[in-house]
Amino acid sequence: MASSIPCLSGLTKPFPKRKVGRSLQVRAQSFGDEGSSANMVDANLSVLRERIEEVKMKERLKRCCKSEDGWYYQSGYDHKLKRDAKFSESLELVGLVSMSVGLSFFSGTLCLCLVSLLVHLNQ
Incomplete structure (x- = not known):
């Protein structure tokens, strides 16, 4: 009972051959020529540098x-300027509050006058 070993060379595929393409052309250029180069990439590279x-x-x-603390301090920091800014913000807030209270009183007075006028006209 002699059995023969099947040939394995027919089962494996040969590796595909690499295609030899054209080699890339490399152009040498000095560092000083980059700013006046006609090539846009080289000009942009110099601007980037x-x-x-x-x-x-x-x-x-x-x-x-x-x-040392890790904070950036401005040398021209002015305490008076900061105080004046806070004071003006406070005045704006007082103005807004007084306007809203005044508008409430004015609208209430106007409504009372209209109601009073309607009551007097219906008598």
Whole structure:
């Protein structure tokens, strides 16, 4: 009873061959040519680099001005200006309250006068 081993090479698929495509062309360019480059991507890249440098500079300045508590204090803080602002807000609130109370009294008086006039006319 001799049995033969089936051939496994017919069951497996061969790996597909990779297609060799064109290689990408890489263009070298110096750092100084980026601002005057005709290529829009290179020009935008230089603008982006400048903006990144500006943001880094602003962050450095903020870190230098930061106090130990972690709060940013403005050097030009004026207590008198803040007091005047609070005083004007208080005056606005008093004005609104007095206007609403005055309007209530005025509308009540007007309603009483109209009712009184109607009662006198019906007699």
